[in-house]
Amino acid sequence: MHKIPANAWVVVADGSHARLFQNMGKHDALQLKQVELVEPDTADPEGQGPSGQRPPEATPEQTDEATFAKQLVRRLNAAALKQQFEHLFLIADPKTLGEMRPQLHMETSKRLCGELAKTLTNSPLEEIEKLLEGLD
Known part of the structure:
Protein backbone atom coordinates (compact mmCIF):
# COMPACT_ATOMS: atom_id res chain seq x y z
CA MET A 1 0.00 0.00 0.00
CA HIS A 2 1.22 3.50 -0.83
CA LYS A 3 0.69 5.06 2.59
CA ILE A 4 1.81 8.67 2.59
CA PRO A 5 3.83 9.18 5.79
CA ALA A 6 3.21 12.17 8.06
CA ASN A 7 5.08 15.30 6.88
CA ALA A 8 5.74 13.76 3.46
CA TRP A 9 5.83 16.08 0.48
CA VAL A 10 3.31 15.33 -2.25
CA VAL A 11 4.10 17.01 -5.56
CA VAL A 12 1.31 17.24 -8.14
CA ALA A 13 2.78 18.43 -11.44
CA ASP A 14 2.31 18.79 -15.15
CA GLY A 15 4.46 20.45 -17.78
CA SER A 16 3.43 23.98 -16.80
CA HIS A 17 3.19 24.15 -12.99
CA ALA A 18 3.24 22.10 -9.80
CA ARG A 19 1.42 22.13 -6.50
CA LEU A 20 3.48 21.20 -3.45
CA GLN A 31 -4.49 15.46 5.38
CA LEU A 32 -2.81 17.44 2.62
CA LYS A 33 -2.04 21.13 2.94
CA GLN A 34 -0.87 23.06 -0.10
CA VAL A 35 2.31 24.90 0.84
CA GLU A 36 3.44 26.21 -2.52
CA LEU A 37 2.53 26.69 -6.18
CA VAL A 38 5.63 26.21 -8.34
CA GLU A 39 5.67 28.09 -11.64
CA PRO A 40 8.30 27.98 -14.41
CA ASP A 41 11.35 30.19 -13.96
CA THR A 42 11.45 32.09 -17.25
CA ALA A 43 14.82 33.62 -16.32
CA ASP A 44 16.48 30.19 -16.07
CA PRO A 45 20.12 30.80 -17.06
CA GLU A 46 20.65 27.19 -18.18
CA GLY A 47 18.58 27.59 -21.31
CA GLN A 48 15.69 25.50 -22.48
CA GLY A 49 14.88 21.83 -22.63
CA PRO A 50 16.23 19.03 -20.47
CA SER A 51 19.80 19.40 -21.77
CA GLY A 52 20.03 23.18 -21.67
CA GLN A 53 19.25 23.80 -25.32
CA ARG A 54 16.20 23.38 -27.48
CA PRO A 55 16.31 20.17 -29.52
CA PRO A 56 15.61 21.08 -33.17
CA GLU A 57 12.76 18.57 -33.48
CA ALA A 58 10.95 19.80 -30.34
CA THR A 59 8.04 22.20 -30.44
CA PRO A 60 8.22 25.27 -28.20
CA GLU A 61 5.56 23.71 -25.94
CA GLN A 62 7.54 20.47 -25.59
CA THR A 63 10.66 22.44 -24.77
CA ASP A 64 8.84 24.53 -22.15
CA GLU A 65 7.46 21.39 -20.50
CA ALA A 66 10.88 19.70 -20.43
CA THR A 67 12.43 22.87 -19.05
CA PHE A 68 9.86 23.08 -16.26
CA ALA A 69 10.35 19.40 -15.37
CA LYS A 70 14.10 20.05 -15.13
CA GLN A 71 13.54 23.11 -12.93
CA HIS A 87 9.42 11.25 2.10
CA LEU A 88 8.22 12.28 -1.36
CA PHE A 89 5.24 11.15 -3.42
CA LEU A 90 5.14 12.31 -7.06
CA ILE A 91 1.99 12.71 -9.12
CA ALA A 92 2.46 13.96 -12.67
CA ASP A 93 1.17 13.39 -16.15
CA PRO A 94 3.05 10.49 -17.79
CA LYS A 95 5.21 12.72 -20.00
CA THR A 96 6.33 14.99 -17.15
CA LEU A 97 6.95 12.02 -14.86
CA GLY A 98 9.07 10.45 -17.60
CA GLU A 99 11.10 13.66 -17.91
CA MET A 100 11.59 13.85 -14.14
CA ARG A 101 12.60 10.27 -13.26
CA PRO A 102 16.07 10.18 -14.84
CA GLN A 103 16.97 13.56 -13.35
CA LEU A 104 16.21 12.67 -9.73
CA HIS A 105 19.29 12.73 -7.53
CA MET A 106 20.04 9.52 -5.60
CA GLU A 107 19.07 11.28 -2.34
CA THR A 108 15.72 12.30 -3.82
CA SER A 109 15.09 8.81 -5.20
CA LYS A 110 15.79 7.25 -1.78
CA ARG A 111 13.03 9.43 -0.30
CA LEU A 112 10.48 8.52 -2.99
CA CYS A 113 7.67 6.58 -1.33
CA GLY A 114 5.53 6.36 -4.45
CA GLU A 115 4.44 7.89 -7.72
CA LEU A 116 1.36 8.11 -9.86
CA ALA A 117 1.22 8.89 -13.58
CA LYS A 118 -1.92 11.03 -13.72
CA THR A 119 -2.82 14.64 -14.51
CA LEU A 120 -4.27 16.14 -11.32
CA THR A 121 -2.79 19.67 -11.17
CA ASN A 122 -6.18 21.34 -11.61
CA SER A 123 -8.06 18.87 -9.42
CA PRO A 124 -9.55 19.93 -6.07
CA LEU A 125 -7.64 18.96 -2.95
CA GLU A 126 -10.43 16.60 -1.84
CA GLU A 127 -10.20 14.66 -5.12
CA ILE A 128 -6.42 14.26 -4.78
CA LEU A 135 -4.23 3.49 -3.66
CA ASP A 136 -3.04 0.07 -2.66
Missing part, protein backbone atom coordinates in the same frame (compact mmCIF):
# COMPACT_ATOMS: atom_id res chain seq x y z
CA PHE A 21 1.55 19.67 -0.56
CA GLN A 22 2.62 18.41 2.83
CA ASN A 23 0.81 15.60 4.63
CA MET A 24 -0.24 17.14 7.94
CA GLY A 25 -2.09 13.98 9.01
CA LYS A 26 -0.94 11.93 11.97
CA HIS A 27 -0.05 8.24 11.77
CA ASP A 28 -1.88 6.77 8.74
CA ALA A 29 -4.25 9.69 8.23
CA LEU A 30 -3.93 11.73 5.04
CA LEU A 72 11.16 21.22 -10.64
CA VAL A 73 13.55 18.29 -10.26
CA ARG A 74 16.41 20.68 -9.52
CA ARG A 75 14.31 22.19 -6.72
CA LEU A 76 13.35 18.77 -5.31
CA ASN A 77 16.95 17.55 -5.47
CA ALA A 78 18.18 20.65 -3.61
CA ALA A 79 15.49 20.19 -0.94
CA ALA A 80 16.41 16.52 -0.48
CA LEU A 81 20.09 17.37 -0.10
CA LYS A 82 19.16 19.99 2.52
CA GLN A 83 17.07 17.39 4.40
CA GLN A 84 13.88 19.46 3.95
CA PHE A 85 11.72 16.35 3.52
CA GLU A 86 12.02 12.71 4.48
CA GLU A 129 -6.76 13.05 -1.19
CA LYS A 130 -9.53 10.60 -2.12
CA LEU A 131 -7.46 9.17 -4.95
CA LEU A 132 -4.38 8.77 -2.72
CA GLU A 133 -6.40 7.12 0.05
CA GLY A 134 -7.69 4.58 -2.48
Whole structure:
Protein backbone atom coordinates (compact mmCIF):
# COMPACT_ATOMS: atom_id res chain seq x y z
CA MET A 1 0.00 0.00 0.00
CA HIS A 2 1.22 3.50 -0.83
CA LYS A 3 0.69 5.06 2.59
CA ILE A 4 1.81 8.67 2.59
CA PRO A 5 3.83 9.18 5.79
CA ALA A 6 3.21 12.17 8.06
CA ASN A 7 5.08 15.30 6.88
CA ALA A 8 5.74 13.76 3.46
CA TRP A 9 5.83 16.08 0.48
CA VAL A 10 3.31 15.33 -2.25
CA VAL A 11 4.10 17.01 -5.56
CA VAL A 12 1.31 17.24 -8.14
CA ALA A 13 2.78 18.43 -11.44
CA ASP A 14 2.31 18.79 -15.15
CA GLY A 15 4.46 20.45 -17.78
CA SER A 16 3.43 23.98 -16.80
CA HIS A 17 3.19 24.15 -12.99
CA ALA A 18 3.24 22.10 -9.80
CA ARG A 19 1.42 22.13 -6.50
CA LEU A 20 3.48 21.20 -3.45
CA PHE A 21 1.55 19.67 -0.56
CA GLN A 22 2.62 18.41 2.83
CA ASN A 23 0.81 15.60 4.63
CA MET A 24 -0.24 17.14 7.94
CA GLY A 25 -2.09 13.98 9.01
CA LYS A 26 -0.94 11.93 11.97
CA HIS A 27 -0.05 8.24 11.77
CA ASP A 28 -1.88 6.77 8.74
CA ALA A 29 -4.25 9.69 8.23
CA LEU A 30 -3.93 11.73 5.04
CA GLN A 31 -4.49 15.46 5.38
CA LEU A 32 -2.81 17.44 2.62
CA LYS A 33 -2.04 21.13 2.94
CA GLN A 34 -0.87 23.06 -0.10
CA VAL A 35 2.31 24.90 0.84
CA GLU A 36 3.44 26.21 -2.52
CA LEU A 37 2.53 26.69 -6.18
CA VAL A 38 5.63 26.21 -8.34
CA GLU A 39 5.67 28.09 -11.64
CA PRO A 40 8.30 27.98 -14.41
CA ASP A 41 11.35 30.19 -13.96
CA THR A 42 11.45 32.09 -17.25
CA ALA A 43 14.82 33.62 -16.32
CA ASP A 44 16.48 30.19 -16.07
CA PRO A 45 20.12 30.80 -17.06
CA GLU A 46 20.65 27.19 -18.18
CA GLY A 47 18.58 27.59 -21.31
CA GLN A 48 15.69 25.50 -22.48
CA GLY A 49 14.88 21.83 -22.63
CA PRO A 50 16.23 19.03 -20.47
CA SER A 51 19.80 19.40 -21.77
CA GLY A 52 20.03 23.18 -21.67
CA GLN A 53 19.25 23.80 -25.32
CA ARG A 54 16.20 23.38 -27.48
CA PRO A 55 16.31 20.17 -29.52
CA PRO A 56 15.61 21.08 -33.17
CA GLU A 57 12.76 18.57 -33.48
CA ALA A 58 10.95 19.80 -30.34
CA THR A 59 8.04 22.20 -30.44
CA PRO A 60 8.22 25.27 -28.20
CA GLU A 61 5.56 23.71 -25.94
CA GLN A 62 7.54 20.47 -25.59
CA THR A 63 10.66 22.44 -24.77
CA ASP A 64 8.84 24.53 -22.15
CA GLU A 65 7.46 21.39 -20.50
CA ALA A 66 10.88 19.70 -20.43
CA THR A 67 12.43 22.87 -19.05
CA PHE A 68 9.86 23.08 -16.26
CA ALA A 69 10.35 19.40 -15.37
CA LYS A 70 14.10 20.05 -15.13
CA GLN A 71 13.54 23.11 -12.93
CA LEU A 72 11.16 21.22 -10.64
CA VAL A 73 13.55 18.29 -10.26
CA ARG A 74 16.41 20.68 -9.52
CA ARG A 75 14.31 22.19 -6.72
CA LEU A 76 13.35 18.77 -5.31
CA ASN A 77 16.95 17.55 -5.47
CA ALA A 78 18.18 20.65 -3.61
CA ALA A 79 15.49 20.19 -0.94
CA ALA A 80 16.41 16.52 -0.48
CA LEU A 81 20.09 17.37 -0.10
CA LYS A 82 19.16 19.99 2.52
CA GLN A 83 17.07 17.39 4.40
CA GLN A 84 13.88 19.46 3.95
CA PHE A 85 11.72 16.35 3.52
CA GLU A 86 12.02 12.71 4.48
CA HIS A 87 9.42 11.25 2.10
CA LEU A 88 8.22 12.28 -1.36
CA PHE A 89 5.24 11.15 -3.42
CA LEU A 90 5.14 12.31 -7.06
CA ILE A 91 1.99 12.71 -9.12
CA ALA A 92 2.46 13.96 -12.67
CA ASP A 93 1.17 13.39 -16.15
CA PRO A 94 3.05 10.49 -17.79
CA LYS A 95 5.21 12.72 -20.00
CA THR A 96 6.33 14.99 -17.15
CA LEU A 97 6.95 12.02 -14.86
CA GLY A 98 9.07 10.45 -17.60
CA GLU A 99 11.10 13.66 -17.91
CA MET A 100 11.59 13.85 -14.14
CA ARG A 101 12.60 10.27 -13.26
CA PRO A 102 16.07 10.18 -14.84
CA GLN A 103 16.97 13.56 -13.35
CA LEU A 104 16.21 12.67 -9.73
CA HIS A 105 19.29 12.73 -7.53
CA MET A 106 20.04 9.52 -5.60
CA GLU A 107 19.07 11.28 -2.34
CA THR A 108 15.72 12.30 -3.82
CA SER A 109 15.09 8.81 -5.20
CA LYS A 110 15.79 7.25 -1.78
CA ARG A 111 13.03 9.43 -0.30
CA LEU A 112 10.48 8.52 -2.99
CA CYS A 113 7.67 6.58 -1.33
CA GLY A 114 5.53 6.36 -4.45
CA GLU A 115 4.44 7.89 -7.72
CA LEU A 116 1.36 8.11 -9.86
CA ALA A 117 1.22 8.89 -13.58
CA LYS A 118 -1.92 11.03 -13.72
CA THR A 119 -2.82 14.64 -14.51
CA LEU A 120 -4.27 16.14 -11.32
CA THR A 121 -2.79 19.67 -11.17
CA ASN A 122 -6.18 21.34 -11.61
CA SER A 123 -8.06 18.87 -9.42
CA PRO A 124 -9.55 19.93 -6.07
CA LEU A 125 -7.64 18.96 -2.95
CA GLU A 126 -10.43 16.60 -1.84
CA GLU A 127 -10.20 14.66 -5.12
CA ILE A 128 -6.42 14.26 -4.78
CA GLU A 129 -6.76 13.05 -1.19
CA LYS A 130 -9.53 10.60 -2.12
CA LEU A 131 -7.46 9.17 -4.95
CA LEU A 132 -4.38 8.77 -2.72
CA GLU A 133 -6.40 7.12 0.05
CA GLY A 134 -7.69 4.58 -2.48
CA LEU A 135 -4.23 3.49 -3.66
CA ASP A 136 -3.04 0.07 -2.66
